[in-house]
Amino acid sequence: MMYKKKFMVLFILAILVFLNVIPKSAVKSENSWEDAEILIIFNNNPNQEEISGVQTMVKILTYLQHSVVFASVDECIPVLRDYDFIICYDLRNVPDYFVQSLVNAEKAVMMLGGNCAEAYTSQKGYMVEYHWISDSIATVKNSLYAEEPFTSLLKLKDCVLLNGYFSYTTGELDVDGQKSSLYMRVGNFLYTPISDLSEPSMQALFTKEVARWLWPYNGEPHSYAQYIVLDEVYPFVEPQKLMEIVDYLIHYQLPFVISVMPIYQNTEYPAMKRFCEVLRYAQANGGAIILHAPIIQQYGENTELLKKYLSMAKEAYISYGVYPLGIQVPDSYMFIEAQREILKWYSTVFFYKDNDDISINLDERFNYIYKNGHQIIGPAICLGRHGNNQVKTHLTAVYIDIYDGMEKVKEQIHACIQSRISIKSLWNTYNVVYGNNIYLNTDQGQLYYNNNRVSLKYEPFEYEEDFNYKNDVFHWIAKDLRSLNKVLIIVVILSSTTFLAFIIKARHVNKRRFLISSKRR
Amino acid sequence: MVWADMISLYSIYSIWLLLIINIILSIGGFLYYLRVSKTDGHIPLEEYPMVSIMVPAHNESVVIGRTVSALLKFDYPKDKYEIIVINDNSSDNTAEVLKKIQENNPDRYIIVVNTDSVAGGKGKSNALNIGFSVARGSVIAIYDADNTPEPEALRLLVENLMSDNKIGAVIGKFRTRNRNASILSRFVNIETLAYQCMNQAGRFFFFKLCTIPGTNFAIRRNIIEEMGGWDTKALSEDTEISFRIYRMGYYIKMMPLAVTWEQEPHLLPVWFKQRTRWAKGNIYVLLKNFKYIFDKSANRMRLDILYYLLVYLLMLSSLILSDIIFISGILGYVHVSLSGFSSLLWGMAILLFVLNVLITLAIEENEFSLQSAILILIMLFTYSKLWVLVVLNAIIQSVSDRLFKREAKWEKTVRYAEAAVEINNK
Numbered sequence: 047m048m049y050k051k052k053f054m055v056l057f058i059l060a061i062l063v064f065l066n067v068i069p070k071s072a073v074k075s076e077n078s079w080e081d082a083e084i085l086i087i088f089n090n091n092p093n094q095e096e097i098s099g100v101q102t103m104v105k106i107l108t109y110l111q112h113s114v115v116f117a118s119v120d121e122c123i124p125v126l127r128d129y130d131f132i133i134c135y136d137l138r139n140v141p142d143y144f145v146q147s148l149v150n151a152e153k154a155v156m157m158l159g160g161n162c163a164e165a166y167t168s169q170k171g172y173m174v175e176y177h178w179i180s181d182s183i184a185t186v187k188n189s190l191y192a193e194e195p196f197t198s199l200l201k202l203k204d205c206v207l208l209n210g211y212f213s214y215t216t217g218e219l220d221v222d223g224q225k226s227s228l229y230m231r232v233g234n235f236l237y238t239p240i241s242d243l244s245e246p247s248m249q250a251l252f253t254k255e256v257a258r259w260l261w262p263y264n265g266e267p268h269s270y271a272q273y274i275v276l277d278e279v280y281p282f283v284e285p286q287k288l289m290e291i292v293d294y295l296i297h298y299q300l301p302f303v304i305s306v307m308p309i310y311q312n313t314e315y316p317a318m319k320r321f322c323e324v325l326r327y328a329q330a331n332g333g334a335i336i337l338h339a340p341i342i343q344q345y346g347e348n349t350e351l352l353k354k355y356l357s358m359a360k361e362a363y364i365s366y367g368v369y370p371l372g373i374q375v376p377d378s379y380m381f382i383e384a385q386r387e388i389l390k391w392y393s394t395v396f397f398y399k400d401n402d403d404i405s406i407n408l409d410e411r412f413n414y415i416y417k418n419g420h421q422i423i424g425p426a427i428c429l430g431r432h433g434n435n436q437v438k439t440h441l442t443a444v445y446i447d448i449y450d451g452m453e454k455v456k457e458q459i460h461a462c463i464q465s466r467i468s469i470k471s472l473w474n475t476y477n478v479v480y481g482n483n484i485y486l487n488t489d490q491g492q493l494y495y496n497n498n499r500v501s502l503k504y505e506p507f508e509y510e511e512d513f514n515y516k517n518d519v520f521h522w523i524a525k526d527l528r529s530l531n532k533v534l535i536i537v538v539i540l541s542s543t544t545f546l547a548f549i550i551k552a553r554h555v556n557k558r559r560f561l562i563s564s565k566r567r
Numbered sequence: 568m569v570w571a572d573m574i575s576l577y578s579i580y581s582i583w584l585l586l587i588i589n590i591i592l593s594i595g596g597f598l599y600y601l602r603v604s605k606t607d608g609h610i611p612l613e614e615y616p617m618v619s620i621m622v623p624a625h626n627e628s629v630v631i632g633r634t635v636s637a638l639l640k641f642d643y644p645k646d647k648y649e650i651i652v653i654n655d656n657s658s659d660n661t662a663e664v665l666k667k668i669q670e671n672n673p674d675r676y677i678i679v680v681n682t683d684s685v686a687g688g689k690g691k692s693n694a695l696n697i698g699f700s701v702a703r704g705s706v707i708a709i710y711d712a713d714n715t716p717e718p719e720a721l722r723l724l725v726e727n728l729m730s731d732n733k734i735g736a737v738i739g740k741f742r743t744r745n746r747n748a749s750i751l752s753r754f755v756n757i758e759t760l761a762y763q764c765m766n767q768a769g770r771f772f773f774f775k776l777c778t779i780p781g782t783n784f785a786i787r788r789n790i791i792e793e794m795g796g797w798d799t800k801a802l803s804e805d806t807e808i809s810f811r812i813y814r815m816g817y818y819i820k821m822m823p824l825a826v827t828w829e830q831e832p833h834l835l836p837v838w839f840k841q842r843t844r845w846a847k848g849n850i851y852v853l854l855k856n857f858k859y860i861f862d863k864s865a866n867r868m869r870l871d872i873l874y875y876l877l878v879y880l881l882m883l884s885s886l887i888l889s890d891i892i893f894i895s896g897i898l899g900y901v902h903v904s905l906s907g908f909s910s911l912l913w914g915m916a917i918l919l920f921v922l923n924v925l926i927t928l929a930i931e932e933n934e935f936s937l938q939s940a941i942l943i944l945i946m947l948f949t950y951s952k953l954w955v956l957v958v959l960n961a962i963i964q965s966v967s968d969r970l971f972k973r974e975a976k977w978e979k980t981v982r983y984a985e986a987a988v989e990i991n992n993k
Binding site: 184347351531535537538541542543545546548549551552553555556 | 583587590594595598601604861899900911912915916918919922923925926929931932967
């Protein structure tokens, strides 16, 4: 009987654990927390907007080369003391003991929006005034690194404005005549009433302020350079057009990067050869080549297949004397394990803003990409009348769309020149690229391929006069698809028009009851 | 070029080829409907021949009363037609229902042939052969047990049959009586109008080719005698008999003004069984007649074999392969590197499909609506996919029947009382 009872208790406990009735935090070992410099705390059960905000902060902090742990209020209370920097993101209605723990932890705290700034500052004994603001539109004024300040309207969730004595303030915020600074700092506490980081200007401002807050010394943190990157250059781009842009950059003695799309098939075609000819010319004149990640709808778990394709693409370019020194990938890659695995083949990773979809996995609780030790280059945030890059606290890439036309390209290049951020050459950094039987590295401006030094001197290719395309019947049919498009469009237009005419005629006839009647039913 | 590219190419070309064939047939069908609509369809005869209407019935007590009542209302000379109901080994009260009808109509020729499990219960072809043995008419008309033909249907069929000695049979049009019973019956209604009626009309307009639909048709007695009755092994005796008519040098005419209304399956399992039987029957007929594709003496029947080949080989394979490529692509197993085919064209193909079917609905009363257009769109992604499953099931069953030397079994379509359906219609 006794055994039966014990068995029942154990069985019920097992069910409760299985059904998650017992909180995960209670059963989780503390060993699962990664060591990091920064802890981001978000609300328990965050909504999509809040998750998106956390994702933006993690991306920016990763570009700033910091390790970050992110967790909810309930999860992180026991570990507050383990992190030197704590960011409270839009925290609302948190329990008093959380604020008390935060105060007792005596760490550098940054708060974005939320409604616990009053409790925190009063317990810390800061001499500040509080003005509660409900949901409203705020006028925001800030200058960043530009000469002219930006003025914009921003939706503000209910929060508290702080006024009083601060050691540092920046920007202005105006809500129905109630004014405050945009960011304000007292001691190691940094506060902004704004939690919405969806606007590029707010992202740029957060990047600047968080870098300053994390900087352990007086004055401004380090300035980082920017790369000019010709984005998504396909092998079928007109060689003359690409050449014109490359020559323009060479003329102004600017270092630049060309991000080429991977190609796996028909690499022996003269078009590929001509394309690589321009790339080799660029390479010999200060340009560096990186590989753009293939645009595939879904990667799934097929990491090995993707690695194989990327190796094929690298081999194809290398066979023409074009040496990719890094890879350009969407920023969502940093949150997906299978894609981080692919990035391990490259020491230099350029991230670009893909879309605003949520790809962060909150259960990971850590920016694992940081552990890979990449040289990370984030996307530039270009603002203002001239579209100047407004981020200089981490390495940035100004992506130029070469398909925009020469005038627009020139404008973007000049914006880079005029910005106060220096332009860097990828040849001046240490880059390593692996692949199947490929080991590429650069050191002090020299390129080594499988440990053999490679000369980048440009020598024109020789072309076969009558290239044999080896077209079989399938190639012919596939090629014919393009001409078939036109034919089919005409067929579809004619048929649709005929069908519409038939429908109108049938309705007309039907109305006059000439056609088959179902009245007899 | 990788295999995925080759398969994609094959699917693209096949699907567009079939779409274009369908467009052409719809244009022909519409023009034929228009031509017929300018007449009343009648070709009066000096003397009307004796007609034997045969109705095979197996456990049809739910619907048979209504069917025979409709047959009795034909405007055909009453002394010139007889109704032969083959009560084929029924276990329900079909016999009693029929007996009551006979008693209530003593002045009409209503013959009921009751069979037992020894002589009957072996499928429609067998039942028709039994009925034919007692038939007196020089023209034989066939109706399924769930049909309610319109009063002038028989006269239209017979008049057109007698108008040309080369016409072996005349088929009418059939409509769905219970179209609002379920979403499935609405799909069946649209499919029936678009593919079984419009397509038939198109084939007749261009090639004088039709396939007997199994009900609502009239055929010359001498043809049945010459061909030795119905093939009892064929599950779709209608397609089988059509092929034989063409081989004998006759052609089949379509008369869309001869309308019958029938009950279509409104439940998926019933529909699936019925369509599997049809597909199995068509595969049997296709295999049996495939040799004639190279035989010039088979006349225009060769075109019909080609048409069935296109449907059962090209369409089936291209739909399956394109779906495999699509799903494998999404799952990341396959990468198609084929370029140059505009995705806009796929959108236009869907538009074309919808317009194509809408023409058919525009011809009919109370069928053309925005709701129907939406249904057609839904059909494309649901009902059409089910067709693939039906044919695959039929192929598997046919192969297993052949391997295990099983006789093809006639799966009767389950009928339902329509009181509830009519309430739905209101």
